[in-house]
Amino acid sequence: MVTLLIVVLVSAMCTDPPGPDPADWTTYHHDNTRSGVAPELAPLGTLSKAWDATLDGAVYGQPLVVGDRVFAATENNTVYALDAATGRTIWSTHVGSPMPLSQLPCGNINPLGITSTMVYDPATRLLFALSETTAARHMLVSLDATTGTVRQRRAAEPPEGNRVAHQQRGALSLVDGRIYIPYGGLDGDCDRYIGSVVSLPVVGPAKPISYHVPTTRQGGIWAPGGGILVGDRLMYATGNGASTTTYDGSDSIIALNPELKLVDRFTPTIWAEDNSSDADLGSMTPALAGGYVYANGKRGVGYTLKPNHLGGIGGQIDQAYVCPTFGAAAVSGNTIYVPCVDGPRAVTINTKGKITVGWQAVVSGGGSPTIGGGAVWVIDTSLGILSALDPATGVVRQRIPVGKVHRFASPTLARGHAYVGTMTGVAAVAGA
Template sequence: MRRTLTVIFAAVVLVVTCGAGWPTDHGDNLRSGNATSASTFRSLHFTFSRVLDGAVYASPIMVGSTLIVATENNSVYGLDPNSGAIRWSRHLRSSISDTSVLACAGNISPTGITGTPAYDPVTNRVFLVTVTYNGSTGVTHELWGLNPANGAIGLDKRVEVPGTDTKAEQQRPALAVDRGNVYIAFGGLDGDCGNYKGAVLAIKANGAAGGVAYVVPTPREGAIWAAGGPVVAPNGNLFVAVGNGASTTTYDYSDSVTEISPSMQRLDYFAPRSWANDNAQDLDLGSMTPAYTSIGYILQAGKSGNGYTVKIGHLGGIGGQVYSAPLCRAFGVSAVTNASVYMPCTNGVTRVDVGPKGNFVARWTAANIPGSPVAGPGAIYAIGNRNLYALDRNSGKILGSTPVGATKRFATPMLVGSKIYVGTSAGILAATVG
C-alpha cells in the first residue's frame, strides 16, 4: 500500500560497508554488523563509562571521530570516543514519562529516542526521531537532523504514519538513509494497543515537499518493529520483517518478509503457511531484522521457533520458502559474514550456516547470551547476563568478557577500531579489544 505524506525533509546517502566508522545500526545498510577493519581480538577489558541523562535503547553510532549517543530523555550527545568526554549535548524535546497519554503504557518509560540514528555524509547530518507530548498537539514524532561536530540543528519536521493514532505508534527500528531518502519504520507499543499499523516512511533528502509511505494493508497491527530497521539492498530496495496482523481469514501481508521499492511500492513478500495461526497466537516473524546473506538468501526467524530461508529476487509468497526447519525464537538483529548468520536467539547467540541451495545448519549456541551480536576479526561480540562477551566465531566458546551493568533489551555493541561501545541503562560504556 502506497500512501502520500504531507511532510518535507532533508538528508540521506547510502553507506554500504562497515569501514572505519559506524554510521548506522549494525554498521551498514545491509545490517551485517561485520566490522572487517576492527582490531583482531586478543583480550577484552573495560575502558570507560559515561553517565548520561537517560537510558540508551538506540545503538551508538560513530561519525568521524565523534561518538554519537541518543537517550530516552530525547537528548543526543557527541562524545570523545577514547575518553567518553562530552564534546556537546542537545536536549531536543521533553520525553514522555506519563504513559497515560499513550494508547497504553508500553514497556519504555520515560520514552524519547528509541530508534538508532543514521548519518548522511551528503548533508552532514545525523538523523533521529523523537516522541513527545503536549496538550495542544498530543503525541508527536519528529525527525531531526543534527551536525555531528557540534549538535547544531539543521532539520526538525514532524513525521507520522497516515491514517493511524499517533499515541499508538512507536518508532523503535533503526533509521536508514539511501539514494535521496531517509527511511523511518513504525510499529506499536508493547501490548499491541490502539489504532496502529506498521509502516515505512520515505522522506525526500533534498527538502522537496511530500514523501511516501508503505502502510501494511491490515485492519490493525502489522508492526514493523525489529530493532535493526529496514535492510537496504544494493539495488535500493528495502526488506522488512512484519509482525502479526489483525486478520486470521484473509491474508493481510502481515507475518512476513516484505520487499519494498524506494517509492514505497510492495514488490514481493514471503509469509509462512501458518500465518493465520501465527497472527492469532502472536508467533510472527516481526521480532528479527531480516538476515541478508551474500549468497542470495535471506534467513528469517521470529517468535515461533522456526527458521526460513527465502530467495532474494523471488521471496515466494505464502509458503514459498526455499527451506524451513525448527531453529530458535529470535529477537533483534543478526551479524552476517557471507553465508554465516549469528542470530540473536533467546537461548543464546547461534551460528547458522546457510548452504548454496538455501538449506541451513545451526553450528553452535552460546547459552544465555541472547543479545544482538556484531562480528569482528577473530570474535563475535554480544551482551548477556550484564556482561559483554567475546565468542569464538567457529565454536562459540567464550574468549573473554567484561561487566557492563544493566542494559536495555536489544542493546547492541558497536565495534570500531580497537573499541567496542555499549549503550546501557545509565549511559554508555566502552571496552578495548586487544
C-alpha cells in the same frame, strides 16, 4: 583579517567529522545490509573497561562512531557527541520533551523519546534521529554532526492508526538521499497501531511518502534493525496482524521500492496461526547470507528466500527449526549468527539455500550479535555482560560487565573499542 579567516576555516575543518570510512559505524549494524561486521577492527586483545558516560537517559539505539566521535541518543530526547577515547561530552542537544508513559495507552519505556538507532550521512555530515515528543508527535530531527545544531525538524507521522499507539524502534535507513523510518506498536499491543514505513529526503521541505501494512490493526515493523537493503529493495519483517481468516499483509517479509511501493512479499503458510498466537516474523530483522534472505521470528522457524523473488505465501526455499529470535543477526559469508532468546546460534546457508544449525553459545538474554577482530560479540542482556565468542565454536573467550542494558542491546565495534548503549548512557570496552 585574511589570516584570521584562514585560521577559523582550518580549525573548523579539523573538528568536522570525516567523510565515508569503512572503520566508521554510521548506521545500525554498520551497513545497509545490517551485516554487523566491523571490517577494520584489530584482532581481539585483553578486554578492559575504557569508560562509562552517564547521560540524561537510557540509550536504546546502537551508538554510532564517526572518526573520533561516538554519537548516542537518549529516551530523554537528547543527542550526544562523545569523545571516542575518553567519553567526554563534546556537545549535547535536547530536541524536545519526551512522551511520559502515563500519557501512553500502554508501553514499557518511560519516558519515550529517541528509541531507534540514528543514522549519519557522510555526504551532508548530518545526523538523523526520530524523536517522540509530548502529544505523541514523531519528528525527524537532523543535526549538524560537528556542532549539534539542529538543522531541521520535520513531522514523520505514521500514515494510519492512532499516532499515540505507535512506537518507533526500528533503525533508520539512509538510501540514495532519503531517510526511511519504520513504525510498530507499544509493548502490550494496545490501541490501534498499523505497521508502516515513512520516508523523507535528507534535506528540504518535501512531504513524506509512506507504506502501511494493509491490516486493520497491528502488523508492526518494530525489530530494532529496521530494514535491510537488497539491490534497490528495502526489506522489512512485519508482525502479527488482526486477521486469522483473510490474509492481511502481516507476518511477512515485505520488499518495498524506493517510492515505498510493495513489490514482493513472503508469508509462512501458517500465517493465520502465527497471528492468533503472536508467533510472527516481526521480532527479527531479516538477514542476507549466501545469496539468500534469511527470516526468523517468535515461532523459531528459519526460512531462506530468493532475494529477487520472495515467493509469496509458502514460497520459501528451505525451512528449519532454529530458535525463537528477537533483534538482528550478524552475517559473515554464508554464516548467520542468530539472536536466539537462550543464546546465539550459528546457522549456515549453502548454495542451494539449505539451512544447517551449528553451535549454540552459553549466553543468555538474547542480545543481537556483531562481528569483528576475530570474534562474535554479544551482550547477556539479563546480566549486562559483554562476551567475545569464538566464531567457529561459540566458546566464550572473554567476558566483561558493561552495566544494565535493554533487551535488544547490541555492541558497536569501531576504533579498537566496543561501545554499548546502557540504561544510564554509554559504556566503552577497550581491546576490541
